Amino acid sequence: MRKTRWEFVGAISLVAAGWAQQPIALPAPSGTQASAAPQAAPERVKLFNGAPGLMAPLLLPPLTPNPPKNRCNGLKRSGSVTFSFIVDSEGRPRNIVFEHVTGNELDYLAVHVMETDVFKPATLNGAAVAGAGMLDMRLQACSETTKDQRGHKSTTIRLVSAPDQKIELPRDPQDEAALAPISDPETLLARIEQIGGSVTRPKRIFSPQMEGPDDRPMPPGSDKFSMVVDEHGLPYDVQAVSPIESYNFDEATRMVRRFRYRPARKDGMPVPVRISIEIGVVVRYD
Numbered sequence: 001m002r003k004t005r006w007e008f009v010g011a012i013s014l015v016a017a018g019w020a021q022q023p024i025a026l027p028a029p030s031g032t033q034a035s036a037a038p039q040a041a042p043e044r045v046k047l048f049n050g051a052p053g054l055m056a057p058l059l060l061p062p063l064t065p066n067p068p069k070n071r072c073n074g075l076k077r078s079g080s081v082t083f084s085f086i087v088d089s090e091g092r093p094r095n096i097v098f099e100h101v102t103g104n105e106l107d108y109l110a111v112h113v114m115e116t117d118v119f120k121p122a123t124l125n126g127a128a129v130a131g132a133g134m135l136d137m138r139l140q141a142c143s144e145t146t147k148d149q150r151g152h153k154s155t156t157i158r159l160v161s162a163p164d165q166k167i168e169l170p171r172d173p174q175d176e177a178a179l180a181p182i183s184d185p186e187t188l189l190a191r192i193e194q195i196g197g198s199v200t201r202p203k204r205i206f207s208p209q210m211e212g213p214d215d216r217p218m219p220p221g222s223d224k225f226s227m228v229v230d231e232h233g234l235p236y237d238v239q240a241v242s243p244i245e246s247y248n249f250d251e252a253t254r255m256v257r258r259f260r261y262r263p264a265r266k267d268g269m270p271v272p273v274r275i276s277i278e279i280g281v282v283v284r285y286d
Contacts, residue, residue, distance in 0.1 A: 042267065042269045043179045044176055045086075045089075045129075046129070046175065047086070047130060047175060048129060053126075054123070055122060056122055057121055057131040057133055057167065059135075060118045062117075062162070069160070073144055074142055075144075078138070079102035079106045079138070080100070080137065081106070081107060081110040081139070082134060082137070083097060083110075083135045084132070084170060086130055087122060087131050087132075088130050088179060090128070091118065092119070092182065093114055095179060096114050097262070098260060103258045105155065108157070109141055111234065113137065113165075130179070132170040133167050134170055135166070135168070137165045137166075138165075139159065140163075141157050142157065143156070143157045144156050177269075180231050185236075193272065194273070199264055199271065200264050201264060202229040202263050202273060203262040204261050206259065208255050225277045226238070227256065228273070229264065229275060232270070236272075237274075
């Protein structure tokens with residue numbers, strides 16, 4: 001029987017417990033749009049790639065070398081991600097952008113691990129400076145789903161072993177960069193930029209596909225969604241703009257968290273933006 005390939009988006013609620021062993025509650029799938037807050041001018045730094053006397057940033061051992069070993073009562077997950085990033089002169093990771101993704105909830109966990117990593121900054125002739133790099137991370141995790149009294153599902157994901165992380169030289173060295181603010185999910189909706197002018201569109205780098213049998217109803221036309229793509233390229237705050245009646249919305253909501261993007265940029269700095277997507281048999285942007 002011929003199979004029909006569909007692409008879906010939607011939203012789920014995800015809670016991640018990461019490397020620092022502190023649960024992270026991601027924004028609700030259909031949150032309320034916050035008013036944009038005034039954005040300070042980005043800090044621009046010089047990057048001394050290959051300069052004499054330059055020592056690359058160093059990933060320091062974690063304060064807690066291994067996560068607690070608890071029995072996994074859910075789905076065991078493993079996978080690898082790759083980030084490009086900058087370590088500022090104080091040792092904080094900035095401009096964390098995916099280069100390779102898993103396409104599942106491990107990507108959210110990986111961002112949390114990266115943000116809680118501790119670095120020794122790059123040095124130039126002994127003085128701390130900003131430094132760019134790539135980081136390959138392999139994760140072993142446990143994903144568990146529970147239901148509340150109303151039947152709403154939530155998923156927690158936690159490490160079951162220490163992540164394997166390796167820093168490499170940047171693949172596309174730059175002479176300078178605009179540093180993104182330290183990530184704060186609580187202020188995500190207030191930091192959204194408008195696409196246009198100096199703000200570029202995000203570029204989709206991964207999307208899931210699902211096959212349905214011929215006797216499954218096809219969407220009559222397209223349905224429209226709105227969602228935020230954060231500064232790492234992850235989807236948040238997905239909202240259905242037009243009615244969803246032509247297919248199983250639960251399936252669509254499970255798919256949206258698997259969309260991954262090269263984030264929008266404002267004057268070279270990764271920023272969150274809201275985009276609209278029309279989906280049906282094909283995916284297109286407006």
